[in-house]
Amino acid sequence: MTSLFYSLREAFTNISRNGLVVLGAVLAVFVSLTLTFGTLVIGEVVRVNTLQWSEDVRVSAYLRDDVSPSGIADLQAEMESWEEVDEVFFMSKADSLDEARILLANRPAALRVIEDDPSIVPASLRIKPLDAADYQTIVTRAEATPGTLRVESAGEVIDGMISLRDGLQLMSLFLAVALGAAAVALIANTIHMAIYSRREEIEIMNLVGASNWFVRTPFLLEGAIEGFIGAALAVAVVVAGLRVAGNQLTDLPEWINIQIQSDYLLQAGALVLLFGVVAGLVGSGLSLAVHKYLKT
């Protein structure tokens, strides 16, 4: 108990004694974790948005006019049994006509064609995939199913969105790892300097028989404290930034949603704090492991 108190006191003495070096380390952790956390948050925004958008992905299977209502019900039941499929909705000829009138509102020539003969607008089954990425399988299966006239989906757009989503996630992961490693290295460097500046004390501690943990704990605590402070600043800045962005960017297109679940923020924020502490411990641990003044 006394020695824990001692270690904490020593850690804080160190921090106050080497103000500039410590400031450097805290800023380094702050900057890298702000970027890491920021990337995570942006990644979440992208995920939420692509999620919302991929909710809207539908494969449209247009039906031949000669399929009977019971045949349509059979088709719908069959498609719903496919493992890639979430739900299947039926759009009657009348519903499809209404939709076509809206979609073709600014294309008068095409509109005239369907107004001349409304019966050419086919009924269709709208298939909602479980995973937007599986749309191609559904298209192929639907095309092979008797009774379908033509199967359509927004293929290239879907592929584009999916690769954008995956790319952004990969990039944010890469950034998070790289910046996290930088934070660890910078803390290691700070602790290295702290050990160097206290080498006389450490030498005497070793001479009079202070235990290894007694010598090392203050440095581990110092690293953890620096990592924690940097991480806390990073979390505060990102959360504040998100608030400001939410208030300022009111005229974004409605398909972009920058609101993030507070659950996610809480979880990711706690993770970033934990990472800051762990980065501090790992950094000072690395430094302690290589330092020649600590050899016994």
Add this chain to the structure above:
Amino acid sequence: MLRLENVTKIYDGGVVAVKDVALDINKGEFVFLVGPSGSGKSTLIRLMMREELPTNGEIWIAGKHASALSPWKVPQLRRSIGTVFQDFKLLPNKTVFENVAFAMEVTGKSRSSIHTQVPQVLKLVGLSAMADRYPRSLSGGEQQRVSVARAFVNRPLILLADEPTGNLDPATSVGIMRILDRINRTGTTVVMATHDHAIVDAMRRRVVQLDRGRVLRDESRGVYDSSYTETPAQPDEEAVAPDVTDDDGTTNPATAEAVLDDVAEVPAAELIEKLEAAAELEEA
């Protein structure tokens, strides 16, 4: 208390610092390690505090097999050894009291025992009045006395001193020797590496003379010089640094003998009294 069996120490790069040394030092002995620079005195001291491991041979320190001790047990071993160096190794940002207390703090001693023992030891070395001073405001002799106090505050079984008077003038050196003698009289084994002829000659304690890493002479009530030092240099061996102790920093033999003879004859209680009187004089 200290036992070295056929100890050889070869540093990286092939420098043979200590060669085939066998030494037995009993509890309560006072031993001088003498010899020219490069003769292996400091290496022996470092081996005795397990700062270095022998390349060959076995070492026992305070009943523990030091040369086979696992690293994590070293701190415990160090608590039975006090160390004093030529350069004092005091912490400049701590007061005299704090410097001495540091040795107790970092070995987990209670606050109350620190507050009873540190003043006692400061009194022993005659620095009671300077407890709140910082090392930079002390003379070299005073700094070395702080260092001795720190080495002794945990009541070690063994006190190792590597040229403790190397940076001090003759009169000041005598003061340090009085304290080491006093500590020895409490039953603490003292091993001191030194260049100082006058001190060795005046104290008449066991003298182990080293030359090029070997024990040349081991006498129970020896002096610094003897015919053995006249060993002609071997032409095929590497040149060692010459013995420069004649040129600088040696104590005036007459003064040293007078003071130390005086000290050697007084019983412990009387010695403390004398030391206290000296301390009070300095305080005044």
